[in-house]
Amino acid sequence: MKPRSRLPFYVAVFLLIAAGISLAVWRHIELGIPWLTGEQRPVWMLEARVDFDANDSAVQASLNVPDQPPGFRILSEQAASPGYGFSIIEKSGNRTAEWTKREVSGPQTLYFKAQFIPDETALGRKPAQEPKASNVFWEEPQATAVREILTQAKARSSTPESMTRELIRLMQPDTRTQNTTLLVAEENYLDLLVDMLNHSGIPARTADGLKLEDARRRQSLMPFLQIYNGQQWLTFDPSNAEQGVPESLLLWRQGSASLLDVVGGDNSEVSFSMLRQTVPALQLATMQVESNGLGFLSFYALPIEEQSMFRMLLLLPLGALVVAFMRIVIGIRTSGTFMPVLIAVAFVQTTLIPGLIAFLSVVSIGLMMRGYLSSLNLLLVSRISALIILVIFITAGLSIIGYQMGFNTGMTITFFPMVIIAWTIERMSILWEEEGAHEVAIQGAGSLFVAICAYLLMSTPLAGHLTFNFPELHFAVLGLILLMGQYTGYKLTELKRFTPMRVYD
Amino acid sequence: MDWISPRRLNRLGMLNMNRRNVDYIARYNERSSYPLVDNKLKTKLAVAEYGVTTPRLLQVVRQQHEISRFREMAEGLGGFAIKPAKGSGGKGITVITGRDDDYYVKASGSRIAAPDLERHLTNILAGLYSLAGSPDVAIVESLVESAPSLAKFSYQGVPDIRIVVFQGYPVMAMLRLATKDSDGKANLHQGAVGVGLDIGTGRSLNAVQFNRPITLHPDTGLALENIDIEAWEDMLEMAARCYEATGLGYMGVDLVVDANEGPLLLELNARPGLAIQMANGRGLLPRLRNIESLKRPHFTPRERANYAMDAFGAL
Numbered sequence: 088m089k090p091r092s093r094l095p096f097y098v099a100v101f102l103l104i105a106a107g108i109s110l111a112v113w114r115h116i117e118l119g120i121p122w123l124t125g126e127q128r129p130v131w132m133l134e135a136r137v138d139f140d141a142n143d144s145a146v147q148a149s150l151n152v153p154d155q156p157p158g159f160r161i162l163s164e165q166a167a168s169p170g171y172g173f174s175i176i177e178k179s180g181n182r183t184a185e186w187t188k189r190e191v192s193g194p195q196t197l198y199f200k201a202q203f204i205p206d207e208t209a210l211g212r213k214p215a216q217e218p219k220a221s222n223v224f225w226e227e228p229q230a231t232a233v234r235e236i237l238t239q240a241k242a243r244s245s246t247p248e249s250m251t252r253e254l255i256r257l258m259q260p261d262t263r264t265q266n267t268t269l270l271v272a273e274e275n276y277l278d279l280l281v282d283m284l285n286h287s288g289i290p291a292r293t294a295d296g297l298k299l300e301d302a303r304r305r306q307s308l309m310p311f312l313q314i315y316n317g318q319q320w321l322t323f324d325p326s327n328a329e330q331g332v333p334e335s336l337l338l339w340r341q342g343s344a345s346l347l348d349v350v351g352g353d354n355s356e357v358s359f360s361m362l363r364q365t366v367p368a369l370q371l372a373t374m375q376v377e378s379n380g381l382g383f384l385s386f387y388a389l390p391i392e393e394q395s396m397f398r399m400l401l402l403l404p405l406g407a408l409v410v411a412f413m414r415i416v417i418g419i420r421t422s423g424t425f426m427p428v429l430i431a432v433a434f435v436q437t438t439l440i441p442g443l444i445a446f447l448s449v450v451s452i453g454l455m456m457r458g459y460l461s462s463l464n465l466l467l468v469s470r471i472s473a474l475i476i477l478v479i480f481i482t483a484g485l486s487i488i489g490y491q492m493g494f495n496t497g498m499t500i501t502f503f504p505m506v507i508i509a510w511t512i513e514r515m516s517i518l519w520e521e522e523g524a525h526e527v528a529i530q531g532a533g534s535l536f537v538a539i540c541a542y543l544l545m546s547t548p549l550a551g552h553l554t555f556n557f558p559e560l561h562f563a564v565l566g567l568i569l570l571m572g573q574y575t576g577y578k579l580t581e582l583k584r585f586t587p588m589r590v591y592d
Numbered sequence: 593m594d595w596i597s598p599r600r601l602n603r604l605g606m607l608n609m610n611r612r613n614v615d616y617i618a619r620y621n622e623r624s625s626y627p628l629v630d631n632k633l634k635t636k637l638a639v640a641e642y643g644v645t646t647p648r649l650l651q652v653v654r655q656q657h658e659i660s661r662f663r664e665m666a667e668g669l670g671g672f673a674i675k676p677a678k679g680s681g682g683k684g685i686t687v688i689t690g691r692d693d694d695y696y697v698k699a700s701g702s703r704i705a706a707p708d709l710e711r712h713l714t715n716i717l718a719g720l721y722s723l724a725g726s727p728d729v730a731i732v733e734s735l736v737e738s739a740p741s742l743a744k745f746s747y748q749g750v751p752d753i754r755i756v757v758f759q760g761y762p763v764m765a766m767l768r769l770a771t772k773d774s775d776g777k778a779n780l781h782q783g784a785v786g787v788g789l790d791i792g793t794g795r796s797l798n799a800v801q802f803n804r805p806i807t808l809h810p811d812t813g814l815a816l817e818n819i820d821i822e823a824w825e826d827m828l829e830m831a832a833r834c835y836e837a838t839g840l841g842y843m844g845v846d847l848v849v850d851a852n853e854g855p856l857l858l859e860l861n862a863r864p865g866l867a868i869q870m871a872n873g874r875g876l877l878p879r880l881r882n883i884e885s886l887k888r889p890h891f892t893p894r895e896r897a898n899y900a901m902d903a904f905g906a907l
Binding site: 415418466467521522523572573574575576577578581582583584585586587588589590591592 | 594595596597598600601603604606608609610611614615681683718719720781782800803804805869870873874875
């Protein structure tokens with residue numbers, strides 16, 4: 088027989104491990120699922136408050152709400168307004184929150200809340216169609232002044248951006264010339280800028296930004312200028328020509344739509360309050376799962392009941408990995424191949440010490456009873472069946488006694504898999520008869536030791552976190568187990584066992 | 593704690609559990625051949641065609657109603673052994689050495705009544721001693737009378753000879769002697785003494801009990817240094833023949849030497865243990881690799897036995 092080449096096997100194992108890890112890394116980057124538990128992320132909670140006096144008629148209040156502001160992602164939106172119908176309407180690139188009510192009178196307050204996550208990579212939305220500079224008609228003598236200033240700015244600039252900067256600089260009070268004083272008044276400064284830029288062929292518009300500071304109330308929006316440079320909208324501070332959106336500035340309104348329209352009310356005004364929250368990164372990631380294409384790989388789409396089942400189930404491969412390692416590489420003998428994993432699973436639910444006490448007492452009482460069953464010379468199947476019933480009685484008895492004595496841990500031992508315990512007792516008792524108590528002690532202690540190791544690994548929060556949120560990591564576990572299946576080296580215990588061979592070396 | 597470094601073990605060519613499982617048992621033993629060795633009755637029938645002798649089969653009890661016939665047959669017999677066909681590790685084997693009025697005398701000297709013996713047969717049929725609990729058959733064999741030259745070394749129990757046969761070549765052998773610790777059984781991990789045998793001559797090399805080297809048998813007190821197995825070449829040839837009979841590439845062949853009939857096959861083992869290396873003071877790997885590297889394998893068991901005696905003798 089020719090030994091088959093193992094190369095394809097190793098390549099496959101390598102691919103498996105690589106696939107598992109790279110998929111996990113990809114999902115970490117794409118979905119933002121954190122590697123560690125307890126990681127916190129800042130979230131800005133913004134609240135827009137709309138006040139107006141209704142004048143006894145139907146009311147329709149429309150508030151422009153953010154639509155993908157650069158540097159932020161919207162996590163959640165909600166409106167609080169008793170008795171009002173509410174919907175978010177999206178048309179031609181503008182999103183508006185709309186409250187409606189048939190009969191309203193007196194002062195009214197409406198709230199709109201939204202959560203934003205800072206995200207460096209988030210860009211503003213690209214316009215669906217290329218914006219065009221609108222035509223502006225100027226009357227004399229403004230027309231001449233505008234032409235003069237634009238010519239001056241154009242001469243000193245080469246691109247739409249530099250043109251905008253120059254224009255803003257020319258319009259500042261300290262550099263104002265006769266032409267500008269003719270045009271500029273405090274109220275119309277920004278609109279004038281927009282008009283002049285449009286006149287010179289650069290699409291321009293206004294935007295409203297909100298400076299983010301923790302726990303601020305009654306904040307108002309700050310006006311900004313935006314121009315379109317052929318690729319994207321660029322934001323400028325109209326007072327000092329600074330380009331770009333400053334950090335901690337959220338553009339609430341972009342585009343031409345008005346911020347607030349109230350039909351059927353007077354004295355309407357809008358103000359903002361804000362709060363900086365920290366939210367576990369994991370929660371954040373799961374809230375975004377639905378919106379992401381990679382979300383289908385996650386367990387969070389499942390019903391809660393199934394989720395908790397999978398939480399447990401996905402820990403099993405780790406237990407199997409520990410057992411494989413302990414048996415193949417270390418060489419610890421256990422009774423029953425995967426009994427330790429099942430004991431460890433039970434420990435995860437009962438916690439270690441109560442579980443250990445419960446397990447030891449059930450098994451030792453069971454072993455005593457099995458001694459009697461053995462003298463009956465029953466057939467194997469009925470012996471095990473009788474043992475299962477006995478084990479259930481023992482567990483029930485211990486639970487009741489434990490409860491009466493005031494330990495609730497009595498209840499938790501029901502988590503032990505009864506059939507497995509019955510088999511364990513049967514195996515150990517056969518072992519006792521065949522090989523003596525010494526072997527029972529070795530294998531029993533080995534099983535418990537491996538079970539405790541597996542428990543310690545499975546019960547770490549990180550293990551639960553990684554196995555559940557990155558199920559693809561199980562490919563790597565599978566790869567490791569396959570690799571161990573090919574391990575032909577000495578077990579650690581064999582180095583001890585073969586020690587007498589030293590004399591022949 | 594005493595340890596031996598993996599490098600030294602490698603130098604000694606010690607075969608370990610993982611390599612045995614992956615490189616030898618999994619590669620050279622066909623799964624379909626296993627039932628042949630796990631069932632003593634099938635083994636008996638399979639090897640008979642290849643001229644391998646086994647203890648004489650007196651009766652096979654397959655069904656409950658056949659037990660009455662067992663009593664008729666047992667009436668006229670002095671000694672016999674009852675074995676479960678699928679038993680392992682000597683479990684369920686009852687050896688009757690003689691009669692005392694209505695009672696049967698066991699090897700240990702205790703007496704047992706006929707109904708108890710019949711109940712034992714019932715238990716065997718029900719699968720009490722077969723590992724998976726599957727229904728079994730009981731085989732009744734004539735008693736092995738160990739050759740006195742070997743029997744004197746063993747405390748109770750019949751000494752047997754374990755030969756590891758790889759691809760039909762006997763590669764390593766040891767004599768297993770029962771002790772008080774092993775309760776008359778020849779299982780090394782229960783405390784039997786293992787005496788390594790030189791493949792070339794059948795002479796003893798070293799002896800171990802519980803993995804520790806010894807020079808005297810702990811119960812009989814006899815020196816274990818100068819044991820010489822008679823008709824060694826025939827035994828090796830017999831072990832080599834089991835390869836043709838079963839097709840198992842890597843197996844342990846357990847033989848006994850009967851005072852009258854010579855070497856008899858007791859059982860075959862598809863997963864022979866590793867302690868034989870310690871009894872021999874030599875690793876199996878160099879010998880296994882030697883066989884693996886043979887360009888032209890020998891065809892007859894005799895040739896293979898001779899090759900092994902030349903190649904592995906007094907190594």
